[in-house]
Amino acid sequence: MTPLSALENIHKKGLFGEHESKEQKDLIKISEIKNLLIVQVVQYKKSNVSLKDIKIDGLNLSSEALKVTSNKDTRILWTGPNNWLLVSEKKEILKNIKNDFKDSDFAVTDLSHSRAIIQLEGKNSIEVLKKGCPFNFNEIEKNVCINSVFNGITITIDMIEDNSIKIRLFALRSFGESLYHSVTDACLEFGYKNI
Amino acid sequence: MLHIKCPHCGLRSQNEFSYGGDGTVKRPELNKEVPDKEWDTFVYLRKSPRGKHIELWHHISGCRQWIKVERDTATHEIFKTSKANEDI
Structure with a gap:
């Protein structure tokens, strides 16, 4: 379909x-x-995980307001404090995203x-x-x-x-x-x- | 139209915000017996000052954070803004 x-x-x-x-x-x-992958990532307030340790498609989540980190296929948009919108042409990275962002620290929602x-x-x-x-x-x-x-x-x-x-x-x-x-x-x- | 400086996103139009009422109201302590009068005051009674007023605003079409705004209710001049969990 x-x-x-x-x-x-x-x-x-x-x-x-x-x-x-x-x-x-x-x-x-x-x-x-x-046909893009769109994922909302929210870090919980109580989470202590360092964002530097997490990379999605080679990109870090930026905590700088209004900043977009990007490469050829993927863009990570800052949409609020501890809140990002990840937009990618590579649909297969959803699996990595779910692995890298642990349930205890992040809410990951597929908004594609x-x-x-x-x-x-x-x-x-x-x-x-x-x-x-x-x-x-x-x-x-x-x-x-x-x-x-x-x-x-x-x-x-x-x-x-x-x-x-x-x-x-x-x-x-x-x-x-x-x-x-x-x-x-x-x-x-x-x-x-x-x- | 007001221009409000969101502490997260910078200067934005009032169109992106929603007014959230008096920013100085404190909720009665949780898990404690609250007299009806105190509860009534918390829920219903608000001052309507002419001059400086600390208000809550929600950046609902922006970063979706609550912020505090110190605004003059007569001139609409905005003196300060801060994050909701900070003192203004």
Whole structure:
């Protein structure tokens, strides 16, 4: 059985908004990211385990606020004190995660099917986010993640690239379609390409 | 709109927070007989000061931590913020 992604029924490929008279490279590219492993890791307050001793796919959990540690396949997002969101293309590392994070010290929850992920690419992506999110985007840079709201929907923003801007938005799966409509509405004036 | 400095995440918009009431209220001690009047005071009675007020706020759309905020209820100026388990 093929799993259905959160935006399966609404994300259609093509050009939309005011794309005419604009070059393709100037359009915002929107894609749905699917088939990722998403795991929430929470360290209990009473836990004394040192985070330096634990590595997942070669990455440490950073206790620095808003920091993302990453490699080619895996990104570990700081989402709060003692709280991380691990996002990876390598689904097989779930087994390692469950082995490395002991039940007595960590709560590990597989959220792979409970998030919708929208990826925005292009120089105007930040302008789109500014329309619905109160965060000061002048402060955001590569490998920074923030939890915030977009038109009232709680989201996690992961800045993957800050030169050729590439941003991932995570929302609860049930808010995925609503967020998608909000984001695509905000993209209309710039023109966007769904890929 | 208020801008609140979360001690974990930095300066954020009020939209990301939820107000949590007076930050100075102390719960009566656990496992101890509490007179009705003391319980009634703890549950219902709150001051409504004009001026500096220590409040609890929940960064509900951010790091999901409770924080303390010292705010002027007349001007909305925020003087200090701290983690919930710290004295402000």
